[in-house]
Each structure stands twice: as C-alpha cells, then as structure tokens.
Amino acid sequence: MIMQLSSFLQRFNEPETLKMAKLGRELRAKGIDVVDLSLGEPDFDTPQHIKDAAVKAIHDNWSHYTPVPGFLDLREAVCTKLKRDNNLDYKPEQIVVSTGAKQSLANAILALVDEGDEVIIPTPYWVTYSELVKIARGKVVEIKSMAANQFKISAAELEAAITPKTKVFMFSSPCNPSGTVYSKEELAAFADVFRKYPAITILSDEIYEYINFVGAHESIAQFDDIKDRVVLINGLSKGFAMTGWRIGYIAAHADIAKACEKVQGQFTSGTCSIAQKAGVTALTTDLRPTREMAEEFTRRRKRVLELVRDIPGIHCPEPDGAFYIFPDVSSYYGKSDGQTTVTNAPDFSMYLLNNAHVSSVMGDAFGEPNCVRFSFANSMEKIEEGWKRIKEALAKLK
Ligand SMILES: Cc1ncc(COP(=O)(O)O)c(C=O)c1O
Structure with missing residues (x-):
C-alpha cells in the first residue's frame, strides 16, 4: 500500500508530555512500578x-x-x-x-x-x-x-x-x-x-x-x-x-x-x-474543594522543594503557582553511570525512566533544554518514593 499522509503532519510534533505518559504506561504494562512525575493533571477526583x-x-x-x-x-x-x-x-x-x-x-x-x-x-x-x-x-x-x-x-x-x-x-x-x-x-x-x-x-x-x-x-x-x-x-x-x-x-x-x-x-x-x-x-x-486541593499542592510543593534541594547539582527555582518544579539539571550533562551518558534533557529524562523508573518531561518540549519538568500532582507517598529513586540514580552519574 502506498500511504500518502499530508504534509500538514510534518509541521508539528506530538506533545512530549503525552509521549512520556505513554512510555511510562508501557513500562507499567510490563509489571514495572513506575512513579509518574510527568503528570499534568490533579490526582484528585472531581468533587x-x-x-x-x-x-x-x-x-x-x-x-x-x-x-x-x-x-x-x-x-x-x-x-x-x-x-x-x-x-x-x-x-x-x-x-x-x-x-x-x-x-x-x-x-x-x-x-x-x-x-x-x-x-x-x-x-x-x-x-x-x-x-x-x-x-x-x-x-x-x-x-x-x-x-x-x-x-x-x-x-x-x-x-x-x-x-x-x-x-x-x-x-x-x-x-x-x-x-x-x-x-x-x-x-x-x-x-x-x-x-x-x-x-x-x-x-x-x-x-x-x-x-x-x-x-x-x-x-x-x-x-x-x-x-x-x-x-x-x-x-x-x-x-x-x-x-x-x-x-x-x-x-x-x-x-x-x-x-x-x-x-x-x-x-x-x-x-x-x-x-x-x-x-x-x-x-x-462553593470553591471549598478547589481551595482544599490548592492547600494540598502547597504542602507537596514545600516537601518536593526540600527533597530536590537535597540533591547536588540541581538548581530549582521555587514555583509560585501550578503543580510543577522545573529545575536546571544541566550540571549532569556529560556524566555517565558507566553504561549511559547523559548529554541533554531528553537523555536525563530517559535515564531516570529506565534507571529510577520515574517519569518526567524534558525541558526541550517547553523551549528550555537545560531543565526538566517534574510534577507534584501525585500523592505525598509517591513524591517521596520518586525523589528517593531520583537521588539514588543521579548519585551514580560521574
Ligand atoms: C498551560 C496550559 N494550558 C492549557 C492546558 C489545557 O487544558 P485542558 O485540559 O483544558 O485542555 C494545559 C494542560 O496541561 C496547560 O498546562
């Protein structure tokens, strides 16, 4: 079959956020426990x-x-x-x-x-x-x-x-x-x-x-x-x-x-x-449920900032809103665990997905290749677990 798709499709890319979510799901389907920090949505149920x-x-x-x-x-x-x-x-x-x-x-x-x-x-x-x-x-x-x-x-x-x-x-x-x-x-x-x-x-x-x-x-x-x-x-x-x-x-x-x-x-x-x-x-x-969700995001933001500051080489500005941190991880570019060399943000995200089983989104997708986006729209327990794994995996990069 000669399939001729339109040139329109060449003009734009698939959203990296959705791609990462898909890769995480594929690993999960293989029985791997992936902590999803690529999430772009509240983890709460609708009120x-x-x-x-x-x-x-x-x-x-x-x-x-x-x-x-x-x-x-x-x-x-x-x-x-x-x-x-x-x-x-x-x-x-x-x-x-x-x-x-x-x-x-x-x-x-x-x-x-x-x-x-x-x-x-x-x-x-x-x-x-x-x-x-x-x-x-x-x-x-x-x-x-x-x-x-x-x-x-x-x-x-x-x-x-x-x-x-x-x-x-x-x-x-x-x-x-x-x-x-x-x-x-x-x-x-x-x-x-x-x-x-x-x-x-x-x-x-x-x-x-x-x-x-x-x-x-x-x-x-x-x-x-x-x-x-x-x-x-x-x-x-x-x-x-x-x-x-x-x-x-x-x-x-x-x-x-x-x-x-x-x-x-x-x-x-x-x-x-x-x-x-x-x-x-x-x-x-009443906006009370919305306010309660925002309060929970405030608690998680505080905790995730503590966790990320405990990792050397990551510079993380404090977010004033939304539910993401967007740290500069470029000090890891050029480092290797002996098998994989991390040269850019996509490598960094893939390294974390494959070695820490934590999903994130590379900053290139947002026009900022020195950074990687991590969501805190996940439970406190998952956030703790995810950042523990990230810290261990990054410690292996020399
Ligand atoms: C900045 C921004 N604008 C718009 C949207 C789209 O939201 P919706 O779910 O309403 O399409 C998103 C979703 O991630 C977003 O982050």
Whole structure:
C-alpha cells in the first residue's frame, strides 16, 4: 500500500508530555512500578457535587447536540465566575466554551494567525503553544527567560521582540512548566507596552488560576484599555480536577468570540452536554474543594522543594503557582553511570525512566533544554518514593 499522509503532519510534533505518559504506561504494562512525575493533571477526583450535577443532567436527558459556543447557562456561569473571582465584566456572547482549554487555544490561534505572522512566546512555555502556531503557519518568536529571574521576562524584553509582523503575544500565568506568576505591577508594565502596539492580540492562559502559592490571581484583562485585545483562556481541568470532562473557555471581544465559534463549528461543534451542565455547578458553587486541593499542592510543593534541594547539582527555582518544579539539571550533562551518558534533557529524562523508573518531561518540549519538568500532582507517598529513586540514580552519574 502506498500511504500518502499530508504534509500538514510534518509541521508539528506530538506533545512530549503525552509521549512520556505513554512510555511510562508501557513500562507499567510490563509489571514495572513506575512513579509518574510527568503528570499534568490533579490526582484528585472531581468533587462530588459536580459529579451529582452530571448524573442529574443524564437523567434530565441533556443528550442532544449543544450550541456551538456552549449552553447559555454555562456561558452565563463563566461570566458570573469572571466577575466573582477576577472582577471582570463579560457578556455571554463574549464566551466560547470548548473541548478543553487546548481547543480554546487552537481556535484562537487559527482565528488570529496567518502564514508568516509572528507570535511572541516567552520560554519556557506549554508544549502546545509553539505547535499550534506552526499548524497555523505562523512564526514562533521566543523570548528566553532565565531561572535566575524566576523565568520572568521584562516589559523591555517584550517590546524588543515586537516587529511589524507581530500578531499575537501568548503566555500563561501561573506558567506551565515553570510555575511563574506575574504580579499586577508586572502585567501593568506589559499593558503599557501593548498600548503602543494596537494590532497585537494577547492570549492569556489562566488555567492554573486557583493553584497559586503567592496570593490573588491577576489577569492582564483587568487593564480596561487593552481588555478588548485580550483573549482570556481558562477551563475546569486543573482547578476542579476535571481534566477528562473537557471544558475550557475563552472570554474575548465579541468579534474574536464569533471567529472562534466559526472555527469550532467545523471542527467539533459544541462540547459534551453532560460536562457542560456539570460545569455550571462547578463555576457557580462553593470553591471549598478547589481551595482544599490548592492547600494540598502547597504542602507537596514545600516537601518536593526540600527533597530536590537535597540533591547536588540541581538548581530549582521555587514555583509560585501550578503543580510543577522545573529545575536546571544541566550540571549532569556529560556524566555517565558507566553504561549511559547523559548529554541533554531528553537523555536525563530517559535515564531516570529506565534507571529510577520515574517519569518526567524534558525541558526541550517547553523551549528550555537545560531543565526538566517534574510534577507534584501525585500523592505525598509517591513524591517521596520518586525523589528517593531520583537521588539514588543521579548519585551514580560521574
Ligand atoms: C498551560 C496550559 N494550558 C492549557 C492546558 C489545557 O487544558 P485542558 O485540559 O483544558 O485542555 C494545559 C494542560 O496541561 C496547560 O498546562
């Protein structure tokens, strides 16, 4: 058979995060006890009252196609949440609900980016950002950030990266993988820059909003005179332990929302009716379960920082949000256990997978080849065990 797959497939890569999860699963299928520190999702179950709402939706026969941008009551619930938590005013026609924030991002990129358009992305960034830009035939313009600056970029660096071709600036705060959280003052400095460049749209991914170790979440959409150019992206996956339910959303200018609705109308239509009904409950009820999960992440963060600091040669900035650490492991490059030589982050991750049976994600996937991402969205027991094994395996590298 002569199979001719499209050239489109050559333009982008499979997510490294999913690849690592797959490799871990394959080892586990062989009976090996793998500690998964590559996880990008809360290890908690969805809160009971949200599950109850879904069961009720099934019994109430919410089983038909849904409006492309989502049920009106869910879009109203998103507006209620944005006012309650972020003091932001949006109308339902500015909201598009999608099959996860990943689809929200894809819709927005396809709606905004033409061939050759430049999209500025600070490193490190979530794996999917650069690949979506490539799918749209845009050009990724990276701004390198450094661990020494908590992986933050400055407003001056942002401005220096802007050219007449810049179409979009895209970032997450809290950031996956670094855990960086931008303060209100830092976002205000970005807003000052964007005021000078009215053709740039800002994609602000706020999916880790509730997992924040330094205080209240700040959105760049709070600056009124640039708000119309901000596409705020959020979803229920991380804050409500609902990754499998696939609910993400954007809040944006009505014209951008319409454009995203048009894209989504041809790809998937409206997302799952049952998940949407559960989403209304998640967004409009007590946030206590979310706060409890965040408290547990705070405890784990403290412990994992203790464990990692006990290992020589790893430099680990403290994450201010999300549930990852993103240490610089480059001091191990060039070292060997006599059999395997670790020359880069992919080697480092594979060495840990094969020798410590711990999965992680190489920093190359996030645009930062000196680092490796380790999740702490796993039980305290697994975290302790994983880091004990990592320490032993790294001690063999000379
Ligand atoms: C920064 C960031 N944005 C978006 C997403 C996508 O989330 P969802 O499950 O809603 O598609 C993720 C998931 O890992 C993420 O880390």
